[in-house]
Amino acid sequence: QNTAVERSPEEVREGLRVSLSNLGKSMSASAEKNKDIDDSDLPRAIKDLLKMIRELRAQIAEKQAQIEALMSDQSLDPEAKRQQLEGLQSELASLNGAL
Numbered sequence: 001q002n003t004a005v006e007r008s009p010e011e012v013r014e015g016l017r018v019s020l021s022n023l024g025k026s027m028s029a030s031a032e033k034n035k036d037i038d039d040s041d042l043p044r045a046i047k048d049l050l051k052m053i054r055e056l057r058a059q060i061a062e063k064q065a066q067i068e069a070l071m072s073d074q075s076l077d078p079e080a081k082r083q084q085l086e087g088l089q090s091e092l093a094s095l096n097g098a099l
Helices: 008-016 022-033 044-072 077-096
Strands: none
Touching: 044 077
């Protein structure tokens, strides 16, 4: 026999757990990150440009950090290091051009 146990909404809520995927977490963080722009009275096109600039600056900072990490990595072969550095510098130049 199956007997159903009645639970109050509070008990049901206590038993529920929700977890976000990494994509969901990043989208949530992104929405919070641009809240100041979204809340402004600027035209939609300007808001979109400001968000794009913010994203490009974040990507540039990430590439610069990758370059610094590569430069300090002593375990790599000098030729492999040079090739990776050229690739990162090319990507950084493209991001700066887009900005």
